[in-house]
Amino acid sequence: MAQRLKTLYLTSVAPTLRQQLQYSNLHQVPRLQKLVINCGIGEASQNAKSLESALRDLSVITGQKPVVTRARKAIAGFQIREKMPVGIRTTLRGEAMYAFLDRLVNLALPRIRDFQGLSWKSFDGHGNFHLGLREQLVFPEINYEKIDKLRGMDICIVTTSNLDIEAFHLLSALGMPFQALPSKHT
Numbered sequence: 001m002a003q004r005l006k007t008l009y010l011t012s013v014a015p016t017l018r019q020q021l022q023y024s025n026l027h028q029v030p031r032l033q034k035l036v037i038n039c040g041i042g043e044a045s046q047n048a049k050s051l052e053s054a055l056r057d058l059s060v061i062t063g064q065k066p067v068v069t070r071a072r073k074a075i076a077g078f079q080i081r082e083k084m085p086v087g088i089r090t091t092l093r094g095e096a097m098y099a100f101l102d103r104l105v106n107l108a109l110p111r112i113r114d115f116q117g118l119s120w121k122s123f124d125g126h127g128n129f130h131l132g133l134r135e136q137l138v139f140p141e142i143n144y145e146k147i148d149k150l151r152g153m154d155i156c157i158v159t160t161s162n163l164d165i166e167a168f169h170l171l172s173a174l175g176m177p178f179q180a181l182p183s184k185h186t
Helices: 002-020 048-062 094-111 164-173
Strands: 032-040 067-070 085-092 129-133 153-159
Touching: 002 094, 002 164, 032 048, 032 094, 048 085, 048 094, 085 094, 153 164
Parallel strands: none
Antiparallel strands: 032 085, 032 153, 067 085, 129 153
8 A cells, every 4th residue: 555655656656756856856846755754642531541552553553653752851741751652753764754644635535524635734844844733533443432532733834845735746646635726825
């Protein structure tokens, strides 16, 4: 499944972008660098089972074991002490990155209720795209009976491009369902 998206990039997307963006060198064409999936777990300080459940869910979704992120300093207002677990994250590269992106685009995003497309405003100004999902149930790997709580996640798609419009063209050519781009940006 990952081979399909990578093959699409190498055979169709990269040559098209090279011609469209008028690059003389194939290495100038923007490509995917990595995907970072982050899940905040505020209730992990009171409930250790919620951390285990979130680790299990994210490892099933991504196919690799997530890393626990810990608080750097104590914040009394949030009842957080230093080095307390506050979230989990995982970084995907290579085949795992293409496999996850393929499942995200073709399986998970179409399952979101009232989905109108991804906002093109979610680019960060440096060619990276960020999106948030409200629940892990959009992924078909998650069994509804085995979850204890709905958790969202943040997904950051890092590209080699420095310009948002180049990254937009790359991701839309790979099948990301964006909302219509305003005419001044095309």
